[in-house]
Amino acid sequence: MSALAPLPVSPTAPKERVAYLDNARYWVMLLVVVGHSLTEFVVMDSARGVYTWIYAFHMPFFVLISGYTARHYVGDVRQVRRIVSTLVVPYLIVELSLQLITRHYDGEPEQLMVLSPQWLGWFMAALILWRLTTPIWRALRYPITTSIVISLASVLIDIPNALALHKTLGLLPFYVIGLHMTREHFLRLGDWRLRLGSAAFLGALFVWCQLKQYDDSQPWLLWKNSYVDLxxxxxxxxxxxxxLIVLALAMTFAALSLVPRRRSWTTRQGERTFYCYLLHGYVILLLDRELHLWDKLEPYGATAVVGLILGAIVLANLLMTAPVARLFRPVFEPKLTWMFRPIDESPKVTIPT
Incomplete structure (x- = not known):
């Protein structure tokens, strides 16, 4: 059987990292790790307010940035290969290994559920679906309105957890909005008056969350429950x-306006958030199941909450360092050249007619 011919691919311009986006990734990744570290303490008044404030916007923030960075996706061969090597393979590795760990400690799940993400894998599953449907959202006349209608309708339906479809549809508007944003939109957020207002807005909401202590807000903030579950x-x-969509958008844009524009050490850390996201779950899971850390800290109340927040910040920064990226890049970003047909990158000559 003869070998398949190399696939043609359209030339693409080299990517240039934008310091502002890497800074945004850094700060939102801190929120992700801190939020996950507080999950077991959400029953405590000292943790519930911080948890509620973070979960009100940290994933919409993350999803909107993901949409913006995917705006050039057209589904060519190179892009599809990258989806497999940087999303599909890491999803399988992380989801299967975390399920094996929880089954070892908790006895659940009894059967491995590859297509039913239990924790961190949901975001990669959602990214796969969002990325593959990007050409549709670029082609529609009213993509943002359509995505909002889908998100609102999804809360009326009991959706199975296949590839985190409930969260994928619930958070869809933020991806589509990010997909249609431009660099000019982000630049406008840097106006000093808007930044002052954003700081006051986020600060006021933080205080509000500490004072109100909404006990029933957590199910809403997970973006996956139907009205029956709620x-x-x-x-x-x-x-x-x-x-919730309006509030999350307002908080996301407020946070984006406060993100520094200049390159700094947070920019370098923000370039490696991928590894932090994939790895921090293992650390939290093992600290909880093996050392029972949260059970030991709970009697210390607010002091334990502050300690966990500081520890989560340290952990996140460690997992965003260059040595960690070098160590885990072959695992989470394999080349997989053996799996794909070769790409024909020779220049094409057009003969005028």
Missing amino acids: EVSAVDAVVGRAV
């Missing part, structure tokens, strides 16, 4: 999801 009427569920 124990509200269908109308209240749609209104609640709409309010």
Whole structure:
């Protein structure tokens, strides 16, 4: 059987890293790790307010940036290969290994559920689906409106956890909005008056979350529950999801306006958030199941919460260092040249007619 011919591919311009986006990735990754470290303490008043404030916008923030960075996706051969090597393979590695670890300690899940992400893998599963459907969102006349309608409708349906479809649809508007943003939009967020207002807005919401202590807010902030699970009427569920979208957008744009524009040490760390996201779950899981750290810290109340936040910040920064990236890059970003057909990158000559 003869070898398949090399696949043609359109030339692409070399990518240039933008310091602003890497800075944004750094700060949102801190929120991700801190938020996950507080999950077991959400029953405590000293942790619930911080948790609620973080979860109100940290994943919409992350998803919007992901949408913006995917705006040039057209589905060519090189881009599809990258989806497999940097999303599909890491998803399989992380999801299967974490399920094996939890089954070792908790006895669950009894059967490995490759297509049903249990924790961190949901974001990679969602990214795969969002990325593959990007050409559709670029082609629609009203993509943002359509994505919002889908998100609102998803709260009315009991959606299975296949590839985190419930969260994929719930958070879809943020990806589509990011997909249609331009560099000029981000530049406008840097106006000093807007930055002052953003700091005041986020600060006021932080204080509000500490004072109000909404016990029933957590299910809403996970973006995956239907109105039946939320124990509200269908109308209240749609209104609640709409309010949450507006609030998350406002907080996301406020946070984006505060992100530094200049290159600094956070920029270098922000270039390696991929490894931090994939690895921090293992650390948290093992500290919890093997050392029972959260059970030991719970009696210390607010002091334990502050300590966990500081520890999470240290952990996140360690996992964003260059040595960690060098060590895990072959695992999480394999070349997989053996799996794909070769790419024909020879220049094409057009003969005028």
